[in-house]
Amino acid sequence: MKDDDIADLIRSAQQELAELPAGNRFVDLLEAGELSRETLGVLAGELYRLVRSDLSSFALLASRFPSPPAGDLFLTMAQGEAQALRLLLGFAAALGMDEQQLASHEPRPFAQAYPAYLAQTALRGTRSDTALALLANAEGSGRQYARVADALRSRYGFDEESVGHFLFFADTPQELLDLAVETLKEGLSGGDDPADALRTARTAHAYEAAFWAALTEDVDTEDVDAD
Secondary structure, three states: OOHHHHHHHHHHHHHHHHOOOOOOHHHHHHHOOOOOHHHHHHHHHHHHHHHHHHHHHHHHHHHHOOOOOHHHHHHHHHHHHHHHHHHHHHHHHHOOOOHHHHHOOOOOHHHHHHHHHHHHHHHHOOHHHHHHHHHHHHHHHHHHHHHHHHHHHHHHOOOOHHHHHHHHHHOOOHHHHHHHHHHHHHHHHOOOOHHHHHHHHHHHHHHHHHHHHHOOOOOOHHHOOOO
């Protein structure tokens, strides 16, 4: 594919996802100060499993596609998940949770659908699948994490260090996005199916929304507060 065709594919994916309903009840309730610390603990526990799974998925992709630019992209993403995991422990500590408690958290199936799908994609998908999913979802996903970080600080009194995990995912480095573009370009030039890549981006978006939705499936706002 030509560079213009690849740019059109990226724009098409981003536009399609931007036009989908963008509601996030968890973040809305968080910004209103209507979630209990117990629910924040659920968030920490689910993220612990999600990040550990994603770290393994990106490491697998790096081993499947070791040559640059794909190898550089996926190795950097795996390293990023390792850093995000360390930062998550700071959030958990602010909640009075240690790593053993995070590991013993009973996961909610629909909250873990996203990392399960990424693991499937890492095992059987192409390099273009994950590259386009990153390019299509980075802005919207980052916006959700930024809202979480802001709400935790303004409504719940968390400090900058304890929300570091959320700030980390709020902003995707341009260098990483550039690597994703180069990976997508190489993959499509090598025969990867652009329709499959677009489908992966769309599905990843849906499963990320399912993650947030699962966090409030049993929340009754009449019984929770920010204390």
